[in-house]
Amino acid sequence: MSDRTITRQELPSPRYEYGGDDWVFVELDEAMSFDANFKAQAITQEIRQNSLEGLIEVAPSNASYLIQFDPGVLHPDELIDELKSLEDEIDVSEYQWEARVFDVPVFYDDPWTNETLMDFRDRHQDPESTDLEYSAEINGFDSVEAFVDHHAGAPHMVTMIGFVPGLPFCFQMVPRDEQIEVPKYEQPRTATPSRAIGFGGAFTAIYPVPGAGGYQLYGRTPVEVLDVDQELSAFEESMVLPNPGDILNFRQIDREEYDSIREEIEDGTYEYNYDRVDFEPQAFFEDPRGYNEQLLEVLD
């Protein structure tokens, strides 16, 4: 049924676009792929290291990236020329990085996201079902259980942080034909519980704070991805937990485990289960299943 490898994507020529006078947006591909994402990560890391004068923001996203600069110092066309030359130099399969692998416990079909999604049935494609039932069905799964097993069955790579501080967009580390794809709500919700696990397009998101949202809701994690006061030990370096390039392993938990982790989080005593690995795209592309297993060993 599935390829045993990740099929490499031939990327089109990038689209360079002016965002007013002080931003440049670069779309590496209209479609999502590991190739497009890893290229966005590699170029933005490289441009950070080159520390071109006048750069203000360098932000990789899923299949594109965004740069803000001071046009009084750097003309947008000079910046674009620099980006084009980086473009030519970078070979994604040679680009490697240190990633952290995180255990992310998830209480699927939890009462809080369930209550929220029931409140917004009128904005949904299929008001008669839950978001999990709908997603399972349109992706050809026989049951919600099988769908959840799939979502938690292979790790997800953080491909972008954004929308709000600390919100990771995650792309499951499986071949294209095993990827789940779902629409966003027809009309975005005005409410989403914090720490909700959502899915839209081909991406899982973890909502750090309560607020609006358009992704299908699957569950809730007891662990924080944003800690503004940096009280939990995993947030020593940053108020935001994951970085692009990190790997999240969603692990299905029950109410009891959810509650006990929440207690530890609230006491400030929770120790996140994570470790560092050197991520090698080429090894992952060649044997994703085997490579994922190897990655997850650090969580044992």
Added chain:
Amino acid sequence: MRILDGGLVTTVQDTGRYGHYHIGMPPSGAMDQFAHKVGNWLVGNDESDATLEMTYTGAEVEFEEDVVFAVTGADMDPSLEDEPVPTWTAVRAEAGDTLSFEFATEGARSYLAVAGGVDIEPVMGSRSTYTLIGIGGHEGRSLEGGDELPIGEPAADADAMVDSSIDEENRPDYSTNEINVVMGLCDYRLTDEGRQRFIDAEWKVSDEADRVGYRFEGPDITDMFEEREQPFGAGPDVTNVVDLGYPVGSIQMAGQPIILMRDAVTGGGYVTVGTVVSPERDALAQCRTYSTVDFNAVDVEEALEIRRARDDLLEEIQESL
């Protein structure tokens, strides 16, 4: 300085919080950077010192020490101890004096700069308030009656600034409604007719217009998207794209246009069709609810020229003080 009444929405802001966009952190900072900077210069401050940004209805403030202050931006008829005070002018207040404001008669946002600046601990390099996650400013929120704000050490020449004023012709005109835009980002998703309709239409600022974004009302453009087979990962709607970064000032087209302002989301999966030229994000910040706006398409060289002209004006103002 003590806040007696917070007005509608009053927050501490500075020039913004930069370098954290990649973790989803918007810049925040004064919505009208021109008025914020000029206010600071009038009282001898650095442009990056923190001011109070007041929206539509100003705050009521009691100064606990002698202070030099200036009010810039929207005109909210400020008065000190019930005596009218001039705007765009450095004014002296004595300990115990109360500064109050009325409803804005022109523009939407006023800035109160005090010599020494609002001296709270910066978060990630900025004192700007970002209420969504509750950081910066005073406890990460809008000001309320009873809040106390510390004032920093005024510059040595702050007293000498009293009565300094900005020439009438150098003050912005908040009744203009033409907003220059560089089309692009994902505007290839619109049909030619859709792009033209966006530029030709008159757009009304809706009542959903705040530091996060301005939503507009106007002609229906939902049928003005190019048909296509949606790329993998975008989702099935024609307005969906694979989630990407949104520039501040960019225009999202999920149904009606939304222009993203300084507290906006940093990315998402809706089509963006262009970006407001940077100085005109200041002008937009002064556009009032239900006012109408014309978008004018300019190319990037024209956009850079608009920015240079604004920078020259700021330089002229700074040198005149």
